[in-house]
Amino acid sequence: MPDVSTDDRRSQSPQSVTRVIRILEALCDSPDAISLADLSRLLGSPKSSVASLLRGLAEAGFVTPNEGTWRLGPGAFGLGSALTAARRRLQSSDLIREGMHRLAERSGETALFAVADSDGETLTYVDVVESRSTVRFAVAAGDRRPLYCTAGGRALLAALPEVELASYLARVKLTRLTAGTEITKRGLVAAIEAVRATGVAQTIDQAADGVTGTAAAIRDASGAVIGALVVAAPSARLQNSRKALVDLVRAEAEATSRSLGYRPPAP
Template identity: 30%
Template sequence: MEQGIPPDAPHPRDLVAGLEKGLQVIEAFDQERSRLTIAEVAVRTGLTRAAARRYLITLTHLGYMRHENKLFSLTPAVLRLGQSYLHSARLPRIAQPLLYRLAYSLGEAASCGVLDDRELVCVAAVSAGRLVSTTLQPGTRVPAYCTANGRVLLAHLPTDEVEKYLASVEPERITAHTIVHRERLALEIARTREQGYALVDQELELGLRAIAVPLRNFRGEIVAALNVSVHEGRMPLEAMVERCLPAMVKIQAELSALL
């Protein structure tokens, strides 16, 4: 092992630096920064201005970017990258029919999500005819700390990883109910680990309540989380545990046998 290279990391000569930097350019755009200049992309990616310009021109040529009045923005073609995952990954394909059964048996929305760094990414969802939240759509990303699926997945990380997460995360008060103090978040994550499910009340959106359980593969590894979301006016918190959790546990067992 060469000095400075982690044992599980690939050797630098095996990496394609151009691909890595091109993806960094795409990731520089987000909801707050949907249109950027060359200089702004350079700052956000750490590239030189000349290099940022070449990557932006290349991405524009490939159809992933558009250019207008010195401002660059992503095109819908970027969605192909996410669709490739949703169409090819086993988890969404296996989860979707069971989510459908769970959602329609309860008459509430159900979804499945995975952890990607500090965010919870929805990979499958069924609304059961109820539009509870626009975040319950495949491909949407939300903070992990204020979601039921996110808390479940954080709770089952190794202890040192949870500590690193809590030390580095900067919780935003999205609603008046959002838990933003690290000490209280640590307690909620510990509670989730102990009881086996997470219950989150209007921390991501006003009116949105959710309950989640972990999903294990056949080796017993946590690979995703399953949740049911309801509008607070339809179901009190206590009823969510009593009514939703038993049905979720059944689907949890079925999915774990298939993953």
């Protein structure tokens, strides 16, 4: 039996596949070439393991060494073109619906996808995956709601440029839909700022009594917000799990955006 080195065994492990992907992502996100030491730090992996993977990637033309640093090679750009073509063939709506199904399954609640309407005042739920629970939030695709009092609406408002947000705040008329509806513009602005800080909007009994909504924006490859991923559920059932739902919606919105090609700016 031929001798297999430690690095060879590592290069054949499932973990090394993840490391290869992370190496390519790191080089793709960086405007400059990256040193072996920096790649090792970013991956949390030993230099010897990363170096072995880099050698294999270099042989395939996916990376290129450059005076002690590494950058993407021509093979990576060819792969990128192929992936772009594949992404165009796979409609974004399919990827969004996959995320909705995952979210409905993991949360046990109704998942929705909402888009802003052309009037700049409302949103429309364009897709729904209903909860299997007997008691659940019911909404039909095509239903419209105001932006200011819904979780999806606030997620969309938080993503607006300042000029567009200011224009919306200047013209919107805040109407009380429940006893708890926020109808002061100062309160609405504070809620929008909270969404910008956390990336997630959560409303409790704002648009309808007994309903809690949790939402996060979905972005495409260009970084543009194309809609909001929403979970809607009976408020009474979420008294002890609202924070967990915030984390779940944030994670699924990020995963769905990533599947659409979005890459957040490097910190």
